[in-house]
Each structure stands twice: as C-alpha cells, then as structure tokens.
Amino acid sequence: MTAVTPLVHPHSAIGDFTIRDVIEGQTAGQLIVAADDWGWWTTLLGGNTIAPTTGIQHTVAEGLVRAGFLVRRGHRYQLTHTGHDVGKNRGFVRVAVRGWEPTFRQLSDSPHREYIPAATEPGEVARGCTDIARRRPEIFEAIGHAIATGEPGCTIDLGCADAGRVTALAGIAERERFLGVDIEDGVIAAATAELDARGLGERITLLAGSVQPEPTPPAWLAEVDRDTVTTAMSFFLLHQLASDGDGIAAVLRGWMDWFPNLRRLVIGDGYLLEAPSWTQQPWFSPTYEIYHAVTGVRLWTRHEYEQAFADLGWIVRRRLEDHTMLVTTILELPRLSGPSADG
Structure with missing residues (x-):
C-alpha cells in the first residue's frame, strides 16, 4: 500500500501560523472594531458590563464570547483576561482591519508593480493611531x-x-x-x-x-x-x-x-x-512591516x-x-x- 503524505507535518512547531488563524482572525477583527464603534470596549474597560439589546448585538456579543474575549453572566457580558488585552489594543486592530484594508485590496490587481500607493481610510487610521498612542x-x-x-x-x-x-x-x-x-x-x-x-x-x-x-x-x-x-x-x-x-x-x-x-x-x-517568520516577531510587527513594504x-x-x-x-x-x-x-x-x- 502506498503511504499518503500528510498536508501538514504532524509535528509542526507550536508557533506555526495556520489557515484557522487567518480566517477566524479576520472574523474576530471585524467583531472587535464593530464593538468599539458601539462603545463596548470603553464601557467594559471601565469595569462595567454590557447588555445587548438587538439581534445583531447579541450575535456580535456571542461571537466575542466564542473568541474568548467576553463571558456571559445572565443577560450581561463582561471581559475575560484576554478580552481586556483586546480592548486595550483595539487601535491596532482598527488600523489593520479597517484603516489599511484599501491598500491590501489593491494587491490582486497589481502583480506587475514594484509598489502599491497607500490607499487608506483616513478617519479609521486617525482614530486607530490615537487609540494606540493612548x-x-x-x-x-x-x-x-x-x-x-x-x-x-x-x-x-x-x-x-x-x-x-x-x-x-x-x-x-x-x-x-x-x-x-x-x-x-x-x-x-x-x-x-x-x-x-x-x-x-x-x-x-x-x-x-x-x-x-x-x-x-x-x-x-x-x-x-x-x-x-x-x-x-x-x-x-x-x-x-x-x-x-x-x-x-x-x-x-x-x-x-x-x-x-x-x-x-x-x-x-x-x-x-x-524575523524569518511572523510567529517570531512581536504581534502586529509583521502587519506593520508588510504594509510598508508593499x-x-x-x-x-x-x-x-x-x-x-x-x-x-x-x-x-x-x-x-x-x-x-x-x-x-x-x-x-x-x-x-x-x-x-x-x-
């Protein structure tokens, strides 16, 4: 019988970047920014809880629970330890998910170019940078x-x-x-x-x-x-x-x-x-480096x-x-x- 070569080596390094990280990270990023636009992170970091009132708010809140950022207590939600870090660092998420997205979107149509001109969402970048600084x-x-x-x-x-x-x-x-x-x-x-x-x-x-x-x-x-x-x-x-x-x-x-x-x-x-691989760099450093390289x-x-x-x-x-x-x-x-x- 011919052995089948696995697509992923069973003993891959723990720090490998996976397809799951890519897809679920994108989803989590969108939920984080939406929650920020609703003022949730400010409320939660102030030591208070949130109480979603609409269907879409409940959906986002449950998504944040499944991501490990919130925990449900009855009809209200509060931060986990990881959620606290997310709330403090939401500026980085906003810049990467919303502010720089128009630039990365140009990659598909620009395979023969040396560089891509920056095309940002100025308001998103401005708000994100202020959040990072503060x-x-x-x-x-x-x-x-x-x-x-x-x-x-x-x-x-x-x-x-x-x-x-x-x-x-x-x-x-x-x-x-x-x-x-x-x-x-x-x-x-x-x-x-x-x-x-x-x-x-x-x-x-x-x-x-x-x-x-x-x-x-x-x-x-x-x-x-x-x-x-x-x-x-x-x-x-x-x-x-x-x-x-x-x-x-x-x-x-x-x-x-x-x-x-x-x-x-x-x-x-x-x-x-x-660093040779993204997992060897501080988080956000690879995004920062790649954005400026392109x-x-x-x-x-x-x-x-x-x-x-x-x-x-x-x-x-x-x-x-x-x-x-x-x-x-x-x-x-x-x-x-x-x-x-x-x-």
Whole structure:
C-alpha cells in the first residue's frame, strides 16, 4: 500500500501560523472594531458590563464570547483576561482591519508593480493611531509632565490625526497651548468641530497641510507664530517622511528650521524588527512591516533613530517602550537636559 503524505507535518512547531488563524482572525477583527464603534470596549474597560439589546448585538456579543474575549453572566457580558488585552489594543486592530484594508485590496490587481500607493481610510487610521498612542496612560503622563516643566509655550503635533493626543495632553499641561497639523482635510475639519463643541477651540488650533519639510515652506506655517513653538511632537509618521525625503535627520532638521526656539522633541514611532517568520516577531510587527513594504516605505531601526537624534545634538531624556516595536522618545537640547533615562 502506498503511504499518503500528510498536508501538514504532524509535528509542526507550536508557533506555526495556520489557515484557522487567518480566517477566524479576520472574523474576530471585524467583531472587535464593530464593538468599539458601539462603545463596548470603553464601557467594559471601565469595569462595567454590557447588555445587548438587538439581534445583531447579541450575535456580535456571542461571537466575542466564542473568541474568548467576553463571558456571559445572565443577560450581561463582561471581559475575560484576554478580552481586556483586546480592548486595550483595539487601535491596532482598527488600523489593520479597517484603516489599511484599501491598500491590501489593491494587491490582486497589481502583480506587475514594484509598489502599491497607500490607499487608506483616513478617519479609521486617525482614530486607530490615537487609540494606540493612548493605550498607555503613563506614557502620556510623562509627555504631559515634561511639557508642563518650566515656562509654558506652544506644543505642535505634526501629523495630529484626530487631535486625540493634543486633547489628552491639554488636560495635563494646563498652561500650554497646542497646535495640530495633519494632511487630511476631512479629519481636521471633523476634529475642529469636536474641539469647538467641547470648548477647547481657544487652546487647541488645528490646521490642514503637509508636515514634510520642502524647499518651499507649507502654506499653513504662515498662520503660526513660529517663535512660540517650544515642543514638537510626531507619532507614527516620521518613518514615512524620512523614507519619502532624505532620512530621519533631514526631516528633524527641517522642523528645527521651522521653529527656531524648539527645545523639546517627542518622537513616537515603530522600529523595524525583522524575523524569518511572523510567529517570531512581536504581534502586529509583521502587519506593520508588510504594509510598508508593499507601499515602498522604508522602516528604520532603533540605531538609525538614535544616531539621527545624536547627530543633531538632541539628548534622550526618556525612552518609553510600548509592545516592543513602538517607542516614544522625549528629547531635549543639552541646555535643558539632565541625565538620560529609559522608561
């Protein structure tokens, strides 16, 4: 009798990625984002339970139970330990499932192209990135306290997304004024309306435009009192600007030219962490790496970031890591710096 070769080796490594992971992961991702749109994760992370009221809500809740994220208690549902992690990390899920989906959808029609232009859902990416940045409150507290040190000035968020970050920081550094700039006009318009409705329009100003340094300054810069800006922040964007331009140092140098009294930088970005297989990388790192590879955007290592900081004279004041690959660095010029410290 001829032996039949199995399709999957019976002694495959425990860390192998399977077809079940692919299909059920996609389903779980859609349920996670839907629950977030309904406000469930905010409620659950606040220590409360949820009570679905419609057929579709019950279906989603039961799906989240079967995925291991919720547990049913009578007519109500509460978080499991895994569900708590899901709720805290829903920003990553939103970016991958909704924000970047239009880019990946182009792959099928683009087999002969070198790269695919990024085609995102700007609102989904903006909200997801804000959720990612705010999942670690202690990081925002460290940034806010650094900004609040000394005389108040103006802090600018270059690539501010939906203004969630500057809104959170405005509650910590209460004497500081804030600016936010983002290339997505629609996102800026919606965020401005939200700030005005909350009575924050006087402390936080949002402008639309590119933050990539070019030979000709961007139009929005003429609306800014450049001398008052003492802190510049950027999250999840420097890698792309550096890839499109002449590297990390060139982008930072351009921002320093824009704001002559800049004394503090806050840079949050994803570092390049490569491995032969996805299961050997921190979660979300493979998605982050592949997305940028197909769009032709270079990712940068920790050494490359730190070398650029040092070349421009910036001293690391604090370094705060979030799920290994995401690192927020608070930098100051030597005249303001004490001993550097890792967070």
